[in-house]
Amino acid sequence: MPITVILTVIFRFKVPIMVKRREKDVLEKQQQVLTLIEEITRNDGTSYYEIGNMVHNGRAELAAERGFIKQVRILQLNIPHSRNVIKYEDYVNSHYQMQDESMDHWEEWKRTPEMDQVVEDILKENHVG
Numbered sequence: 001m002p003i004t005v006i007l008t009v010i011f012r013f014k015v016p017i018m019v020k021r022r023e024k025d026v027l028e029k030q031q032q033v034l035t036l037i038e039e040i041t042r043n044d045g046t047s048y049y050e051i052g053n054m055v056h057n058g059r060a061e062l063a064a065e066r067g068f069i070k071q072v073r074i075l076q077l078n079i080p081h082s083r084n085v086i087k088y089e090d091y092v093n094s095h096y097q098m099q100d101e102s103m104d105h106w107e108e109w110k111r112t113p114e115m116d117q118v119v120e121d122i123l124k125e126n127h128v129g
Contacts, residue, residue, distance in 0.1 A: 032056070032098060034089045036077050037128050040108075041070040049129060050109065051079070051088055051122055059099050060106070068106035075128050084121045091115050 034051045040060060041047040050056070060072035079085065096109055111119065123129040 030098065031093050032089065033081075034085055034092065035079060035081075037075045037079060037123065037126060039073045039075055041072070042108075043067070043070050045070070048108075049075075049119065049123055051085065051092075051119060055098055059101075059103065062101065063103065063106040066103075068103075076126050079122070079126050082122070082125055084118050084125065088115060088118050088122065091118075 032053055032055070035053045036051070036057065038050045038052050038057055038060065039047055040050055052060070057072060057074060060069065063069045064071050091111075092109060096107070099107055120129075
C-alpha cells in the first residue's frame with residue numbers, strides 16, 4: 001500500500017484544499033541528506049562503498065530481498081556532514097532520484113572520477129576502507 005502525503009494549499013480566501021500525492025512524487029522532489037556509509041555487494045560478488053541514508057539503505061535491503069543485489073551492510077552511521085559529504089550530496093541530488101518501493105532493478109549511483117575521489121576522501125575521514 002503506497003504511502004500518501006497530504007498537502008494543504010491555502011488560497012486567497014484561506015480555504016484549505018487537500019491534495020494527495022503518492023510517495024514516488026514526494027521522493028522525486030526530496031533532497032537527500034547523506035548520513036551513513038554502506039557496503040553493497042553486487043550479484044557477481046564484487047562490492048563497493050556507498051554514502052547513503054536510511055531511506056537508501058532500506059531500498060538496498062529491499063533490492064537484496066528481490067535479488068537485484070546480494071547484500072547491503074551499514075558500516076558507519078551518523079557520519080559528519082563534512083565539505084566532501086556536501087559535495088557528494090549535491091552530486092547525488094542533481095543526478096539521481098531515490099528509487100521507490102516498486103523498483104524493478106537496483107540503480108547503482110555511477111560516479112565521475114572526481115566523485116570517486118570525494119567518496120574516497122569521505123571513507124578516509126571516517127576511517128573506513
